[in-house]
Amino acid sequence: MxxxxxxxxxxxxxxxxxxxxxxxxxxxxxxxxxxxxxxxxxxxxxxxxxxxxxxxxxxxxxxxxxxKAFPVHSTFFFGEMASFAFVILILTGVYLGLIYVPSNAEVDLGEGPLPQAFASTQLIESIPVANLFRSVHHWCAHLMVASILLHTLRIFFTGTYRKPRELNWVIGVALLAMTLIASFVGYSLPYDSYAVTATGIGYGIARSIPYVGNIAADLFFGGLFPTLGSLPRLYTIHVFVMPLLLLGGISAHVLLVIKQKHTQPGYARKLAEPGRVLGVPLWPYQALLAGQLLLLMFGGLFLLSAFVPIHPLDAYGPPGGAASDVKPDWYLMWTYGFLKIIPTWATLSVDFLNLNIGPEFIGGILFPGFIFTLIALAPWLDRTNHRGKRFEYLEPPTQAPARLAAGVAVLVFVGTMFLAAFYDEIGLSLLLMWVIALVAPLASAVVAYGIAWSRSPAEEDKFDPTAAPEEPSLAAVVGD
Structure with missing residues (x-):
């Protein structure tokens, strides 16, 4: 039946x-x-x-x-975009893996000895469809990072990381970190001069970790980089380890959303009872919206890849020394900027503990680790996350001046690190760059707090993301 x-x-x-x-x-x-x-x-x-x-x-x-009902809001599609980008990366990566050879052993194809990884990437470039898929893979990685970042910002500024979604917030922050790591590992695979130089910087940062640096570097990079074991190890991490970790994290993230129900826009509080989700059904309406989004992403990525190709291998050539003017992509530029302006004298040595902390560890591990830890602890640092309350609705960002100011300060500081990556090229002194990096976040936080405080409603008029409607209105109709 x-x-x-x-x-x-x-x-x-x-x-x-x-x-x-x-x-x-x-x-x-x-x-x-x-x-x-x-x-x-x-x-x-x-x-x-x-x-x-x-x-x-x-x-x-x-x-x-x-x-299942899905709430409708213009910012709710960032999470779906990240999931779709992950699927596109898997599909294009499988295709590229049929041609790519993860080895730096040399092979002679008539133009002199070349690493097999470099030669196989040249072969990909010579096949129009394969080269298009390589560009799609590249730009889709950028899109996935941007989608997760925007998704994280939306959750933070609307306060929906609070009870009962603290664990899901931590999983989301971990997904962002893992996506950045997977993207960085992908740098090494073309094995041109740019890839070897950029990966070598990462190798040096890994070795700078106190006590376990050499072990971590050997485990991650397959020994002294570059060696014959480096590319197979990095390829395995990029193609198998990181996708499996991301798949597990995304699955846990989605399952928790299903279990805890999706947060809703503020207007849903007036139209539906607490505990009930106001939205469109998964089938067919949400499925149609998601399908349209997927097609738009496919079309946009292929158009972008066709007209804005990534840098060709000939731009840097095969590995043969450090490439000049190597800078990472935008999502790692902030770390590069901090590494660039950190003073060389910023070291700490404790002989009897055999402890040696240098600029590479501070800028490459300690600084980004502190930023991500601070973000992950947001639910416990937020004093409004009181026990006994469930936060089910999006809170206007200006209603929480302290949270808005803190978020803006972190964003501006990270933004100044982008500027720091080019400070010498645009004529700024190191001292002036540090003044900008310290003053700009504080000033922006004060401005953001002032704007939010001036626009914040009176206490009795504030939107309560945990309360039930005072009058039945339409909630009684749908609750019958």
Whole structure:
């Protein structure tokens, strides 16, 4: 026997926009909200079950998840964009892996001895479709980092990292860090002069870690970089280890969203009871929106790759010494900028502890580690994350002046590190660069706090992301 879905208005956990509109047009009465125990039982039909339904219960699965309500908000698609970008990276990476050879052993193809990785990347460049896929893979990595970053900023500035979503926030921050690591490891694979120089910087940073630096560098880079074991090790990390970690993190992140329900825009508080999600059903509406987003991403990435190709191998040539003017991509530029301006005398040595901390460790490990730790601890540093309250709605950023000021200060400081990467090229002195790096975040925090404080409503008029509506209004209609 196949179950038929209960009308949406009788579902205790979800409310659809279409039901609200229909009931409002019909002028429905506003009865008292019904409890979950008062919901009418599901009606069964006499239609025969399909082959799959009899064995794995596909219809019951569809009733449970196919009708799941998804809130609609312009910023809610960043997480989906990151997931789709991950899928595109896997697909394009599998194709490129059919041609690429992860070895720096030399091979002679008539133009002199070349590393096999470099020669196989040249082969990819010579095949139009493969070269297009390589560019798509490159730009999609940028898109995934940007999507996760925007997703993280939206969650932070709206305060939705608070109870009960602290664990999911930490998982999201870890996903951002793992994406940056996976992107950095991908630098090494073309094995041109740029790749070897950039990866060599990372190798030096890994070796600078006190006590475990040599072990970590040998484990991550396959020994002294570059050696014959370096590329196979980095390739394995980039193609297998990091994707598996990202897949596990994304799965846990999504499962927690399903378990805890999605946060909602502020207007949902007036239209649906607490504990019920106002949105569109997963099938077919949310699926259609997601499909359109995926097609737009595919089209945009292919157009971008066709007209804005990545740098060719000939721009740097095969490895043969350090390449000049090597800078990382934008998502690692802030770390590079800090490494560039940190004084060479910034060292700490304790002989009896055999401890030696140098600029590479401070700028490459300690600084980004501190930033990510600070971000991950946001739910516990936020004094508004009181026990006993569940935060279910997006809070206006200006309603929390301290949080807004702290977030703006961190963003501006990271932005000044972008400037620091080019400070000598634009004629700034090192002292002036440090003044900008210290003063700009403080000044921007004061300005942000002042703007938020001036726009913040009175205490009695503030939006409460945890409270129920004071009057039944439409919530009573959909709760019946």
């Amino acid at each position: 196949r179950e038929t879905p209960v009308p949406a208005s009788h579902d205790p956990d979800r409310v659809y926009y279409a039901d609200l509109v229909a009931e409002r047009r019909q002028g429905a009465a506003l009865p008292a909200p019904a409890s979950a125990s008062a919901i009418a039982p599901r009606v069964k039909s006499d239609r025969p079950k399909g082959w799959l339904d009899e064995r794995i219960g596909t219809h019951a699965f569809f009733l449970k998840f196919g009708r």
